């Protein structure tokens with residue numbers, strides 16, 4: 094394939110991002126709004142966004158925190174609980190909420206209020222299927238008997254398959270998939286199932302967490318897996334299949350929380366999201382597949398219009414800052430202080 098020095102794409106959207114709130118929101122929002130036209134905003138605040146009213150208020154806080162002149166649309170989600178009332182689903186749709194997020198209780202950062210048993214949510218899922226709201230899934234079981242590296246594969250058998258059988262027309266996004274099993278499951282599923290892929294799971298295997306010592310900035314959930322899984326994921330992303338699309342899962346945690354005896358899960362990638370994806374696609378000789386993955390498959394699956402504006406990435410070396418302000422704290426991006434070879438130019 095011919096080497097390319099400039100890449101022009103329809104402006105992408107980020108179908109899975111954590112923007113947090115307050116000073117943290119103000120610190121990270123400009124980076125996401127710079128690269129992406131829209132983003133699916135995760136609801137795992139403390140306390141979580143569980144009502145349509147809270148989602149609307151959170152949307153207003155995001156819009157208020159946008160830099161002057163930015164044109165960015167936050168797409169709001171709500172946090173599904175054992176007790177989400179059925180009536181809340183119609184309110185959610187009316188408030189412009191596009192999806193609910195399933196966190197198995199205890200699976201990840203701020204998931205304590207998550208679902209303890211999917212059957213408890215069946216009436217709500219029925220209403221979502223009827224109203225056309227999507228279900229976004231953090232697909233890991235929390236059973237302490239199950240090895241951390243197997244939790245996604247076990248989730249497919251225990252939760253995904255029954256869920257798909259019982260709600261065949263509910264649109265489900267299997268978020269941030271990390272395994273061969275999940276990539277195969279999604280590739281073989283019908284048109285109501287899709288998946289997002291993060292840059293870290295396309296670029297790294299689990300060795301990255303242990304290179305020369307323990308590297309907390311490579312720790313996210315679901316945790317990085319073996320190389321065979323990474324290969325299955327990058328194959329899926331570059332396959333051209335419309336079932337796979339971009340979701341950074343950029344998940345900022347203050348560096349004091351990452352470099353701690355108990356390290357919070359999450360990689361901060363919003364500062365260089367497209368650059369990291371371009372690097373992963375280029376390594377496969379598949380830069381021609383980047384636009385579908387970044388800009389077309391997501392809106393098509395969500396039933397939203399494609400963007401029309403374009404953005405450019407240039408092949409040029411630049412150094413990602415090692416650390417950026419994060420309210421009173423500091424935030425260390427994945428690959429901070431290192432040289433990247435693509436640069437988003439706007």
Ligand SMILES: NC(=O)N[C@@H](CC(=O)O)C(=O)O
Nearest residue numbers: 111201202313314344358359
């Ligand atoms: N991905 C992560 O490791 N962390 C996310 C939560 C999530 O998406 O599971 C976070 O909110 O920090």
Ligand SMILES: [Zn+2]
Nearest residue numbers: 201231314315
């Ligand atoms: Zn998650």
Ligand SMILES: [Zn+2]
Nearest residue numbers: 111135342344
């Ligand atoms: Zn996430």
